[in-house]
Each structure stands twice: as C-alpha cells, then as structure tokens.
Amino acid sequence: MELNKLTIKEASEGLKKGEFTSVDLTKACLERIKEVDKKINAFLLVDGEGALKAAAESDKRRKEKKSLGQLDGIPYALKDVFCVEGMKTTAASKILEDFIPPYSATVYEKLRDAGAVLLGKVNTDEFTMGSSTENSAFGVTKNPWDLTRVSGGSSGGSAAAVAADECLFALGTDTGGSIRQPASFCSTVGLKVTYGLVSRYGVMSYASSFDTIGPLAKSTEDIAIILNTIAGYDEKDGTSVPYSSRESRGWRDESRSKELGSSRLARARSNNNLLPDYTKSLNKDIKEMKIGLPKEFFGKGIESEVRRVIEKAIEDLKKMGVKIEETSLPSTKYAIAIYYIIAKSEASSNLSRYDGIKYGMSAISKQPSANSKLDLRSVYTKTRGDGFGPEAKRSIMLGTYTLSAGYYDAYYKKASQVRTLIKEEYEELFKKFDLLISPVSPTPSFKIGEKIDDPLTMYLSDVLTVPINPAGIPAVSVPAGFTKDGLPVGLQIMGPMLGEPKILQLARSYEEINKWYKRKPNL
Amino acid sequence: MALSKKETKKIADLARLKLKEEELAKFADQLSGVLDNFKMLSEVNTKNTKPTSQVTGLNNICREDKKILDWKANKDIKKNREKLLMNAPKQEDGFIKVPGVFEE
Incomplete structure (x- = not known):
C-alpha cells in the first residue's frame, strides 16, 4: 500500500x-517528495525532522488513547504565505527570502x-499574485499531469x-480563483x-476584501473534514465572521446586521462558534436541488474540450434528478475590470509594508560605513525596486495609479459601485437557485511561458473565477474529467453566503458518479 | 488610455519603487493595456449605487477594552521584543535604527 x-x-x-x-505515513510522504519534487518543484521548504517529530507525538497520543481526531497524524503542506513561528516564510518573494515569522497563523495553530x-x-506566485506560479521568485511549479504546463x-x-501525492492535503488562499483554478488544472478538489x-x-495579504483561505484535497469528504477544523471566528481577524448556527441562514440580512455589535461578538466568543459539521450534509439527497447555469459563464471563450467535459x-x-436551468448574471462581463482595480488597489496598499525597515530584504547594509550616503527615501525605493518581482511591481503601480488623486473616482470608486451590482445579482439568483455551476477556467492548464509576458491575457484567463470574490460567496472546484489530451478539467459549484454545506453536498454526489478524483497522474 | 513614460515614472515615485529604464517602458505599455480594459466600466450606470468595500456587514470591530497583559510583570515581553526585532536589518538598544529623515 502506498500510504x-x-x-x-x-x-x-x-x-x-x-x-x-503516522510516522509511516509521514515517511511515505517525505519519500515521495524526495522522489518527485525535483520534477514538479512544489515544495519551497521541507521540514522532515519537524514532521517526523510531530508524527511520533501523534502516534504516542494514539497509543495512549488521546487521539485528537481525524486530522491527528495526517501530513499536509502550507502555501508559503502562512506564517509559522520560527519557520522561513517567503511569499515566494525575494523581498522575504530570509524572513522568519515571530508568530503563527491562526489556521496553522488550529491544524x-x-x-x-x-x-x-x-x-505560489509572489504574494499570491498570479495564475500560474510563474511569478514565484523560486521557479515555476510544473503540472504533475504534463510537466511542460503550469x-x-x-x-x-x-x-x-x-495531485502528486506528496501530502494528503494542503492549504491555499483564494483572492480571485487561486485555489479553484490550480485545483482544476491538477485534478484535486479545492474550496474557496x-x-x-x-x-x-x-x-x-494580497487584496484584503477578497482574500480567503481554504483547503485543497483528494476528495470532497476530505475538504469537509479540514473545514471542520479551520473554520470559525477568530478575534485576531477583524473580518472574521461571528457565526453561530442560528445565524447560518442570514447573517447578512439588514435586520440582523444591526445586531452585529459587541453582544454578538461576545456570544461568538463564548459559544466558540456553533458551526455546522460539514461532513454531516455530504451524503444527503440532491434530488430536490435547483441549479442555475449562468449563460455568461458558457460564452465564446470556453475551449471546446472544456465545454464538452x-x-x-x-x-x-440531470440523470441524478437535479433540476438544471439556464440563467443570467449580466454584470459578469465587468467582473475582470472591477476585480483587478480593487485587487491591485488593495495590493498596493498591503505591499507598502515591505520597505526595508522592519523586516525582509533591505538596502540598509549591515556595514554602517556603506550607509553614509543612503537616505530614508533611497532605502525604500532601492529595497522595493530590488526586492519585488514583475507582477508585484505591476500591482503596486496599477494600484497606486487607481488610488491616486484625480483617478480614484473613475477607478476605485466606480469599481466598488459595480461590485455592489455583481453582489446583488448573485443575491437575486440565490433566491431562485440553490447553487450555480460553470467551468472553473475557460481552458485546461496552459504551457509554461505561454502567457507570462502578456499580463492582460493572463488576467482575462481568470474570467470564470474572479466574479465570486467581490461577492464574497463560496465556490468549489471538483474534478470533472479530462480533455482528449489528458488534461484535467474542473467543475465550479457556487453557492450563497455560508452555503458550504450545500456546495459540498453536490460536489460529493457528483464526484461519486465518475470518480474522476481517484485518477492519478503518471509521475 | 496610453500612459506616458513620464506619468509612469511619477507613479513609481509615488509608490517608492525604483525602476530601471526598461521596466518603465514595459510597464507604461502593459499598464496602458490594462487601464484600457478598465474603461468599459464607464458604460455602467451607478448613479444611485452605493459602493461595496466589504461583504460581511460587520463594522466597528474592536477587541474588548480590557487589560490583556500585565506589562510590568510579564517576563515574555523582552523575549517578544527580541523576536520582533530579529528580522530588522539594523537595530540599536532594542530599537529599529533607520537613516535620518532630515538633513543636518
């Protein structure tokens, strides 16, 4: 058995x-990494010693009948934007090449x-900005299904x-498709x-009003297991939603939002989130579900093989009895524009903290004599000019422009208004439909180098994933089959706010029909 | 919406980014293309639409106003301070040291 x-x-x-x-399991993963990672370049850092120590502790707990649950002893990987105290975290950027975080991300602590x-x-792409990992300062990650592709x-x-079975699951981040699109390209399940x-x-952070954290795993069931552990209110994150089961149906209602004050926060703290058990709804019948197909997601740009799948x-x-009907989200055509205006505006602001003063790469040299001519402004400009890669620089430039005096109204404010229209269109549709489905990406994985010098084409390839993030709603990519060339294609299932149980329910029922998720690449 | 090299240079300056000549030329060209694409938003009527800056409906999120650390008694303070300073390129007496802002 290959564990x-x-x-x-x-x-x-x-x-x-x-x-x-767990030690057996962890060793199997470490050996697999040794065997195949030179081909795909997925890992930036492997902590074999730390992993084996954690695995041994897990085994000890299990022996003493003190096991912590389904994730106890399960090996996983973190995208390199999750801070882990004492472990190098680079955001795949030269500017953080040697950064050692002084504290850990909440989700890491939960896991x-x-x-x-x-x-x-x-x-990852540098600071998660990109659609191919070609923006990583440490080389592209190749597709396990075809090493010439991203x-x-x-x-x-x-x-x-x-996908390469180097781990049992991984966490990623999704700002405009950054979990769903790679999940689709590599035939894994990925939840935004x-x-x-x-x-x-x-x-x-990339774009704070879009950023989300989610799991990538080998089955929908696994996604639900991970979500059970990582979901929930955290007072360290001001955008974390105090979520109890009572509110699960409508915490966004006007009547309820008035109640979003301290009493509700206090309750969220005290009841430690009455979150649903995401594994419970997985096997419920989907026959009564009503699904919409937004026609804007099936337009001309969809490649024929993706369309066929x-x-x-x-x-x-349909054969399973789900009612499916065509519908429309007319503002979708503006999604790319509003997404990139808002994302890059927020990014330019988020990246201003990398200035060579507090941490990260710095133009301030260790030798005091070399600094005699360096003024503060030169420290900023030189550090940032040397440290950031092309897409990070483009983001900073674009965001600085769209936020600058005289352009703010035409770009940022306008985009924020159109964002409202997109959000409202989704809200209307979810009064009529339980879920919406579409392809994840108009194409399967593309060739390394194919789009990297043309940012607009790269941005446009995100057309089916970016509309979700401005609306804040959840969506999953689930393996749906392969093109005639053997490249994976993902099905996107979108749901209303906090609609994860329903999304996973449909994903689970769907994946069991053809079991595409069980197919493995030859590496 | 063609950005001139001069405008591009100004943006880079505002963003505190030192760019090489060839980067300036490339970005002027690439950003012009992207900004052109953004222009389509002008056709949308948003006269009576409020902007959305976040989707949770949460506002005024603050932690409870209570003491979380006894700064005088806490032994971890020094350790935490060292941990935070560990990544600073230059420090002196427990502070981050930066080049002067004003000329003498």
Missing part, C-alpha cells in the same frame, strides 16, 4: 485500526492543535503537491470559502 496516496478519510481509519502509524503534521511550505496559480504548489469564515490572521457533467447531474 501517501490515501485520502484523509482512509488514512485516519488506517491509523485508528493500527494498520500503520497543529488537531494533530496534523506539517511537512513544509509550497510554492500547475495553475497562485496556489499551484498546493495543488501540485496534493465564504469571506470571513476562516481566519486570515498570520497569512500574508462540463456539458457531460451537467448531463450526469
């Missing part, structure tokens, strides 16, 4: 029965406290590591959660 190929569900059962230990075993850090981005390292459901504390998925779902 590294197991799902979390299978592995946790094996651990429970004593068929193997550690659940007994999960951290194997190391995986690649793994997608920005969570390409996470998706490739899961409702904005505010998972704490972002200790995770490096998704149309087959729609047929499969």
